Amino acid sequence: MSDGRAAGQRPGEWIPSRPTSRDVAERAGVSQATVSLVLRDRWAGRVSPARAEAVRAAARELGYRPNLAARTLRLGRARTALVVVPALTNEFFARVHAGAARAAAADDVGVVLYPSPEGVGTAPDPFTSASATLDGVVASSMATEALAVLSEGGLPLVMLDSEPDGGAAATVNPDIAAGMRLVAGHLLRLGHRRFAHIAADVDSWTFRVRAGVLAEEVAAVPGAEVVVTERASIDVRGGLLAASRALAGPARPTALVCDDDLLAVGALKAARRRGLRVPDDVSVTGFDDLTMATAVEPELTTVRLPGEELGAAGMRALLAVLRGEVLGTTVLPVELRQRGSTAPPAP
Amino acid sequence: MSDGRAAGQRPGEWIPSRPTSRDVAERAGVSQATVSLVLRDRWAGRVSPARAEAVRAAARELGYRPNLAARTLRLGRARTALVVVPALTNEFFARVHAGAARAAAADDVGVVLYPSPEGVGTAPDPFTSASATLDGVVASSMATEALAVLSEGGLPLVMLDSEPDGGAAATVNPDIAAGMRLVAGHLLRLGHRRFAHIAADVDSWTFRVRAGVLAEEVAAVPGAEVVVTERASIDVRGGLLAASRALAGPARPTALVCDDDLLAVGALKAARRRGLRVPDDVSVTGFDDLTMATAVEPELTTVRLPGEELGAAGMRALLAVLRGEVLGTTVLPVELRQRGSTAPPAP
DNA sequence: CTGAAAGCGCTTACAG
DNA sequence: CTGAAAGCGCTTACAG
Structure with a gap:
């Protein structure tokens, strides 16, 4: 202890000098090795039950907690995973994180969260972060450009809601295509033929699939057509602007298919401002099934994406x-939640 | 390297054997000490500029990243803080986290997040987590019982949105009392006299203040009164149930003061289901100013709590x-956002 | 201006 | 069944 501890303590008295395994060993009257064996539960047949109990008692009395930095250094693994999401203030990604953290905890693995600051865009290098002693990475719904940065870390990478053959060690996706097929089928069956797609302005796999499937499904029905609006930023305001434009055209669409619940909520507002009733004059659908989907009136018909399950399966x-x-x-099933925002078009 | 590395690698080939400072030293033709000095920017006047540059070049070429576990062990500090929030899927706490992470990053400190799994209730010991090499804790809006567990870690603790003298090393609060005073003043000035308080069912400082201030402000006006409903769980459904009950009574309140925007959204639904118009028949207010506050119609009059600033100031x-x-x-100012959900009571 | 050495706290192969 | 020892990769006081 020639310097390290002293140097660490100089800034203040705040470093609680925690007991070490040596302290526990001393108190229990055994060696450090025995302490480690007992506390890691690797003692069966190697340490007598009496001593094992003595070690546990000593550890308990001292309030001993192993120093994870030392363990990590020794073991060469951090038992820590990085979770990268585009934005944590989006409820969907908060769910993904919660699921990932739950699955990690079940395996005694910690999670460090990295919300890409520029929204869904390219993330700056997360590996320079102070918490970067990492075993692997789970990243969700990243824009295509972001993948390169993530791969760069050289760590095992699992992608969620992303291109299946994007170079990750594994991919877990909600069945986005099925989700959009459910939406299109539902609206077509109600009798809609003039669709507007309120598309998100993010270039990522998940939104490309939504656009592609909607176009296909509608094209398969004679007389049906879909117009795509200028791409909208994924928030209420973005949806409002794009939907306003879509509803202003000459051949007004009878159904607004939105890439996200936030866009759909904006679309609801746009319709109301133009004096149109939802669902009587125009139907609106979302994607995600956020809390907000049932907060608004009418409640949104939307696709439930299993965010928590996605995060857990990814971890x-x-x-x-x-x-x-x-x-x-791995592909996770999704569900259509039919609510009040969709109905047959006005005759 | 008698065993450690080998043991670490046995589970698979996945551990990228990263370059160490020794590798950088070898390549640059200097000692490990010099590498450390240069890379930590402590070399001025101690290492010649030429060698410093050589070290940087070698580090760059090898893609060297310091092993944080080793650094932490040596330094005795983790440069990592724990952020504890009741629930990350609540947008307000996501904002708090974002602010805390931003402030931490500015000081090159990492953040580990601990969302108390049982909602706002008691958090189980977060310090057993695998990432628990921590320097300190920032905890927001915890129920009273949770404080004990947090103090137990023996780490410096900053509480947010909490009892000012609750034993933390520092406290940072939004001015909750001022916020509720703004709400009460606004409604009283509009002419309201019969209030219902849709109160959250969490026993914490922040909600006690809201209840206390509302009661005081209303009591100060002759003829004004506030009834408190059964406490509601903090979600849309909870607000809907509590508000339904409040609106069913004999002397129907003309204003529903809700502890949270989610409750207020539920109240909006309750009013609508009873055939009451907001704000014509009944006014509704929230707290937080979540995205949802402007998603619904009418948009919510609410108190804007500065979540990001709170997190940043706390960190x-x-x-x-x-x-x-x-x-x-430290007390942070709050603002009343007047929107469409409040108006004078019907005559 | 530079390097050799010690030590942070832990875990494990090895020797008893 | 138990302990002494080495070493994970880093940083810094110290000796040159």
Whole structure:
């Protein structure tokens, strides 16, 4: 202790000098090795039950907690995963994070969160962060350009809601295509033929799939057509602007298919401002099933994406990859939630 | 390297064997000490500029990143703070986290997030988490019982939106009392006299203040009264149920003062279901100014709590405490956002 | 201006 | 069944 501790303490008295495994060993009258064995539960048949109990008692009395930095250094693994999401203030990504953290905790792995600051755009290098002693990365719904940065870390990478063959060790996706097929089918069956697609202004797999499937499904029905608005930023205001424009055209669409619930909420506002009733004059659909989807009136017909399950499955996939297993792409089912914002078009 | 590395690698080939400072030293033809000095920017006057440049070049070429576990172990500090919030899927706490992470990053400190799984209730011991090499804790809006657990870690603790003298090293609060005074004043000035308080079912400082101030302000006006509903769980459904009950009574209140925007959104729904118009028949106010506040119609009159600023100020306070500074309680200003959900009561 | 050495706290192969 | 020792990668006081 020639310097390190002293140097660490100089800035203030705030460093609680925690007991070390040596302190526990001393108190229990055993060696540090025995302490480690007992506390890591690797003692069966190697340490007598009496001594094991003595160690546990000493640890308890001292309030001993292993120093994770030391353990990490020794073990060469951090038992920590990085979760990268475009924006944490979006409820969907908060759910993804919650699911990932839950699955990680079940395996005694910690999670460090990295919300890409520029929204869904390119993330600056997360690996320079102070918490960057990482075993692997789970990243959700990133824009295409962001992948390169993530791969650069050289860490095992699991992508969520992303291009299936994007170079990640594993991919877990909600069944986006099925979701959009459910929306299109629902509206077509109600009798809609003039659609507007309120599309998000993010260039990522998930939104490309939504656009592609909607176009296909509508094209398959004679007389049906879909116009695509200028791409909208993913917030209420973006939806309001894009939907206003879509509703202003000559052949007014009878259904607004929105890439996200936030856009759909904006579309609801746009319709109301033009004096149109939802769903009587125009139907509106969303994607995600955020809390907001049932907060508004009418409540939104939308696709429920399993955010928590996505995060949990992604973390489990990462853990499996770290164990050396080889994984491909997992697809999670989605559901259509039919609510008050959709109805047959006015005759 | 008798065992450690080998043991670490056995589970799979996934551990990228990263270059160490020794590798950089070798490549640059200097000692490890020089590498450390240069890379930590402590070389001025101690290492010749030419060698410093050589070290930087070598580090760049090898893609060297310091092993944080080793640095942490040596330094005795983790440069990592724990942020504890009741629930991350609540947008307000997501904002708090974002602000805290931003402030931490500015000081090159990492953030580990701990969303108390049981909502706003008692958090189980966060310090057993695998990422628990921590310098300090910032905790927001915790229920009273949760404080004990947090103090137990023995780490410097900054509380946000909490009891000012609750034993934390520092406290940073939005001016909750002023916020509720703004709401009450606004409604009283509009002419309201019969209030219902849709109160949250969480026993914490922030909600006690809201209840206390509302009661006081209303009591100060002759003829004005406030009834308190059964406490509601903080979500749309909770608000809907509590508000339904409040509106069913004999002397129907003309204003529903809600502890949270989610409750207020529920109240909006309750009013609508009873065939009451907002704000013509009944006024509704919220607290927080979530995205949802402007998503609904009419948009909510609410108190804007500065979530990001709260998180950032809290983290800066923790950093100051870690530097040995003594801090008291900081109060952040709040604002009333007047929108469409409030109006004079029907005559 | 530079390097050799010690030590942070832990875990494990090895020797008893 | 138990302990002494080495070493993970880094930083810094110290000796040159």
